[in-house]
Amino acid sequence: MTGGGPDAGFSSPPCSPFLLVAQLLVTAAAIGLQAAGVLGGGITPLACALLLLFGLPHGTLDLELLRRRDNDGAGLGLLLTAYGACAAAMYLLWQAAPLVALAVFIVIAFEHFAEDWSAMGSRFCANGTAFALIALPALLHRDEIADIFAILGGRSAAALADLLLLAAPIAGLIALSGVGLLWQRQSRSLAIGLAAAMVAELVLPPVIGFTIFFCFVHSPAQLRASLATIKMPSQQAWWRVIVPLTLAALLIASAIGAAAIRAATFDGSNISVWLHAAFVTLSVLTLPHMAVPHLARVYRARYAPRSRARRYVPSTRTHSL
DSSP states (O other): OOSOOSOTTOOOOOOOHHHHHHHHHHHHHHHHHHHTTOOOGGGHHHHHHHHHHHHGGGGTTHHHHHHHHOOOHHHHHHHHHHHHHHHHHHHHHHHHOHHHHHHHHHHHHHHHHHGGGGGGSOHHHHHHHHHHHHHTHHHHHHHHHHHHHHHHHOGGGGHHHHHHHHHHHHHHHHHHHHHHHHHHTTOHHHHHHHHHHHHHHHHSOHHHHHHHHIIIIIHHHHHHHHHHHHTOOHHHHIIIIIHHHHHHHHHHHHHHHHHHHHHTOSOOOHHHHHHHHHHHHHHHHHHHHHHHHHHHHHHHHHHHHHHHHHHOOOOOOOOOO
């Protein structure tokens, strides 16, 4: 694992054949609709809704992972507090300095996406691939990316699209090398999924291409790794943890969208509201998803030994025969 995520030993799990076929079919259908002129900007709200509905579940097991690793109730309470504090801090940053918040979101997204490609066996290629999945849409959709960034971070944020455009060719070449590495290392379903995601992000409108990558590649990989770590029966995990917390996250997204409408910080169009609600919500939940495991490791390293020492105090009495 290159960054956070509650399971510090994250490795790229094998891609589900069903999901891979679904990804290829959805990508082909979307490209066909775009070629027919049917895929317009009006589909952006639907893409944002799907991004939230199918993208959020992979982070819902964070607290379950932390709970199972921390038997110390006080320690878990501190971590829960830290989780909420990180989420609140990210939201407040969007209110105070949206351009800075957008830049922070891009950085943590890059760090998070790099976790998906450990099967490449190269940190350099994993990082390059992660950045490519952020930057590639700017190659053919620079103006659309600039508009999205302006909605999220203000007019000056549109300049970030130019930075992505400059970096995209090199990052794309590194990602292609990563596809080759995955194929060579027998992770061929991952290689095909990555190649298809790159095509989707290059050809399709940015939000649609990103949604395909996020929902078919990133979120399922993270979710499979988390389920394997907690060793909870899949059906039990869905109904006890994933579904309730996903619904809670959707409520957070609704509240963020409603707050944006009341603040009238942008044109208030349907597309703007959906973009704001989707990506601000993702950032608000991604920051604690990445940061809290680091804090947990620091806490365990500093305080867990003391806690264990208090539980076991060897006797100092001597016994004579």
